[in-house]
Amino acid sequence: MLTHSTRRWLAGLGVAGAFVAASASPAVAAAKEAPLELGVYFNDTTLAAGSEGKIDSPLMFASEPVVVEGLTVTYDYTDLDGIVQVTRDTGGSECESPKAGVLVCTDPFEIDLDEWAYGGLFEVAMTPTAKAADGDTGVLKVTVSAEGLTSASHSAKIRIGEGVDLAAPGVEAMVSAAPGGKFSAPLTLSNAGETTAKGAVAIFDLDYAIRPDKQYSNCTYEDGRLLTCAFSEVTAAGETRSAAVPYVLGKDTYAPGSDYGYYNWMTPAEFEDFSTYLQAGGYSIGQPGKGSVLTLPTVPSKASARSFQADTDPMNNWSGMTVKVTGKNGADLVAIGDKLTGKAGDVVTATVGVRNDGPAALDFGRGGSPVTKIDIAVPAGTTAVEVPEVCAPLNGDQQDWENLGKPGAKNYRCYPDIFIGVGEEQTVEIGLKIDKVIPNAQGTVTINAKCECEGFTEDLKPANDVAKILVNAAGGQGGGDGGALPITGQSTGLIAGIGALLLAAGVGGYLVAKRRRTRFVA
Template structure:
């Protein structure tokens, strides 16, 4: 029920995505779900065991695909690589083509998408540095084409980077801390260029503006370090971070830097512009440079088969007391019998702290909405499900016609912002002061939720429906008639989920779908 639709933004490369709410017009058959494909570009080292990945499917609405087959065409790379499935029913109808059938129906949700079975791409003994070709992937559903995608596969020199030791801090909201950024070349060849890609919690901000680093507002995304690191040596630098004053306390925050070769970074980064992602800007300050790292951080040689060695982590214990007050938002509506009126309801985080559950993807709170007597919910936010039976039994999300709804607003509620969704109610019978309710922080036998509200007295608000004074109208709906797009407003929540999610495979692919969706939500 989020105005900002943060769940989709997390799959949206840092910009506002949109999504499709349930239609309230059953007379018109809904079109088939639009399915998008994504398979990450890949760089392989000669003589390596190769890399495994899966085709990621995204849809503009929840859908189930039956009789699914995926065709991998790598004929431009015949003799250079082989592709095989780790599991599944696959055949090779011709050289350079792998056809894999899914044994079970493939369920695609519109939040995170889904994956087909992994395939492994391995360089042959004839593969040489700078070899390159296309991997053309096509999706068939029940014998019909439903999408295609082309990825680049190339051969590059193999190296091995490792992150420095992890660090722990104790910081108050608004407090500063210095984080070491250390990378070690544990391979046998020099590394010419290194990229530090950051995955930082929303609360972690920076005032540095290095000319070789990229930022969105005060969030650090990546630094391009064009310095050669000889085999067996380490390099280090210091980053100045600060927790936002809206950081919840007591609590814990987390950040990490992942070190990549420039080629591997390109494999992640190059689709970002195509996806229309929000632009990151270079800093205007001095260049971030690396100095020799102490020899104590050098590790024994490790191979790239253990990618976890590419990280350095920062664990922050947040001290102090900084809570949040979530206030329910109701609506006052007027109209005559037969009118459809818009109730924009939800809650406001009065702060002072932001609630951030992005690492776990749990909902920050649960919101119950009771539809006023004499009205029928003809269109509801997709994040809201009608009660089906007992207290813990809920029907399909976005389904109209219910009397009571449980809404799942997503994993972040920024301090000072409203998170709302629109319920469109048909007035069946005008009843004086017909009353519905909005309740925030309701108990839920599930993960997430918020039960330490600073002011529980404002956790409930009314939805009131009365007769129109004149010719009736659609009072209470305070949204713009903008065709249903979701604007970027407020503090750009799309920067969260660890800003490093800007480059995640799921984020890239998800935004390719999200940017084309429409929603019945209004700002």
Template sequence: MLAKSAPRWFAGLGVVGALIATTAIPAAAQAAAQVSLFFSDTTVAAGGPGKVDSVFLFATGPVVLDKPVVTFDATDLAGVVEIEDESLSSYCEEPSPGVLRCQDPFEIELDEDTLAVPFSIVMTAAPGATDGDEGTLKVTLTAPGIDAVSHEARLRVGEGVDLAAGDNAEVSAAPGAAFTAPLRVRNIGDTTAEGAVAIFYNDYGFQAAQKYSNCTYDGDEVRICTFDGDLAAGADYGVPFAYRLRADTYAPGSQFGEVGWMTPAEYEDLRAYLDKFGIDAGQPGDGPKLELSQVVGAQARGRQADTDPFNNWSYVEVKATGENGADLEAIGAEFDGEAGTTTDVELKVVNNGPAVRSSGRGGETITRVKVVVPSGTTAVAAPEECHPTTADDNTGEDVDWEHPGKAGAPAYFCDGGLFLAVDETLAYPFTFRIDEVIADAAGAITVNAPCECPTFGDDLDKSNDTAKILVNGTGGGGGGLPVTGASTGIVAGAGALLLAAGVAGFVIARRRRMRFVA
């Protein structure tokens, strides 16, 4: 069963999830940070149920916003688009017609790696608004200690259509083999849809076998396909999409691919968002044009918006057959020194293949790595991926998950990230201080460490799962554990969440509270 993810193909391309916290930041640091906000351009359907979207807050450095106020000014949209608080909470008020003033009762912490999504609004076409009407929504943030910042978003009205994705599908393929996945869309409304855009969100194993001229690609990963022909009301369109299951896909297992549909006008809104954050939608292919069957020639276009984005997504599950596993090897270290000296040490885990290790859509770490600090030494610095524990903790029960990177622990449980390619490494930089000179003092790094938490239990070669961290070795330490091995640079884990504004919107019929941290 597919664990449904947010329909965002651009996950992991540069903006991490929203974070709301209450930790105080020194005033000097707060003064140096620049705070910005963003709200997506949006097209809503005339006579439709409306859409929900959120304001994004982000900063160039650490900053705490004390009970910030966000004002949505839609006075320029009178007779075009109406707005209201999506959560129907007591945090928002309407001081004047077309203006919504929302105040968060808590502090919001930002830095260069986080963004906050404090308020969501409902946008609906005003009674009598028609295709072509548009105006500007001005969004302003105020908070003590910062200058007011504003952003203007274009809101417009389009003709309502209802695109629906085809049925979910399941296919099987061995790593390296070709397969096809159905690309299907139906127009279940009463209005002809003037073109359509497919947005892809595929797992690592999906390798495009053909690069079509009306699709964009990041390497051999398909991103977007645009279709300019009409989709008649009540009609069903489709075409097989050619893929190959990457040769280094883990098997047996499953790979999932999602595709979502939107109107060309909604894609214009999305492109404005991508441009704002410097996200590359990919490069056009150099092959033939991909055509949906039964689509007629293109003609002059108006604006359209989907009236029910919740039926726009479908998925295909590819059952990866055969046996194609992975060998994760621990790489230790050796250093010498007198009492009182400190040494920077980089411990590593390398993927010897033949398959990648990926958490897919689960978001769990691909493995757990335990580091035991050598006798007579202290870890005076530890990476943020590592959590303090005790040396005899073999279950993960004693892990201090609340203080990652805390110095001075006798041992650590470390996260393995979300993705590790073949021949790539995970690196864990520690700084050790020698407190007492002990010949052949040894700690250890263990990959796939036993833990009552997610880890990797199917390693192909368990004999290299543990390696020494040897201090002041004399050659008599023994034990048979390797100290070093082949390695390459660290690979960045794929899958950091990018919260996208305006990809499909949310219809009022599915209204829900959206004050969240992601």
């Protein structure tokens, strides 16, 4: 069955606290032994001394789906007495402080929890006090509880650092290349503050098509994708450093079109917080590259820096590039049908969907759009009794979103994931009950039905966009390209990139606008 985890992840990018399921999986796996346990995670955070601090919310989940009323979150920051003040920020929760160093917040409304971490509620502001100084550390213990459920706690490390203002250019680079072509784009760091910055880490969010042309030992990579680069250079106030990073477009890049890449600057201490967050979710920050050191050259600085540092204005840390893809490199999407046999009363499973015969991969990850529509007409003499939640009943060209996965309709529209590589198949499984045996009962699978997918304007071979679903075929009738394996969703999770994790960690607000550059109209 086609998974929709990645689509749910990307669809939630605009909501603070949208969190990939894998981030909760270690705790959930343990909780399975004791059903209806709660789980909670709160990010380690480095705050700049003398700043307004940062706002964050816990990520909450349950070992099994449950509706919770009166969910309570307790913030115990007594370990940070005199260093940090924790106060309610926004949301519908009601908060009180029963004693110094403790804040208790309760939400009066019903909340649906499951293995997906739920965030955006119980937001609090963590503000350094006037006594807070660079190097101070402490623990913020966050406990989530509800009546009838086992409570859970998580201790987050809170540090005080020196405030710096790392900045990236406000104007994105514009480059062009053909599939397989090489190009370079600037990676630029400026110190927009008054305090010297000791080191910086760039976090990359690159479309699938944009791949590194060279590896560096101070950068990390995963499955051929550039993830991070760490720099030890000291950058004085007002100084700017820059390097040209070499890239290459994949030969399977769709053309003509556009691809996008972005990077975000963090201080080393903030990157350490972010790395802890990734490790808690079972994610890798990548492996060091095999090559020389990538440097950020500029005029030598005479200043020095202190221990922990935190960025006072993270909204100016983002920049990137737009790659205009030239030439022509299309994709042939092929409808996958199936051939089934059974007697009256049997429930048979039709595995149907789409395959990409290339030569280009299709990647709509930045806009969260599916690559195509899959319309299914149920064969005569059968009833759809098992329907996945990625399929909606279809009436004419109107899909019924309120009844996703509802059995009994004659027609359905299903949506595959946001990325489909060359040779990849994406399928759904529809359980069909044979009400009456009709020889050569026929249904259809139609892809690209009135598709308004931005960036994919033409299927190379539209003649194979329709396949048959045959039940009890006779005389050698075939069902098209049936028999495909369902996809796992792992590739799309990879394509979504580290940028989504940045946002989920509370440091990627600027990324929301970037990922909404494209839009899918259903």
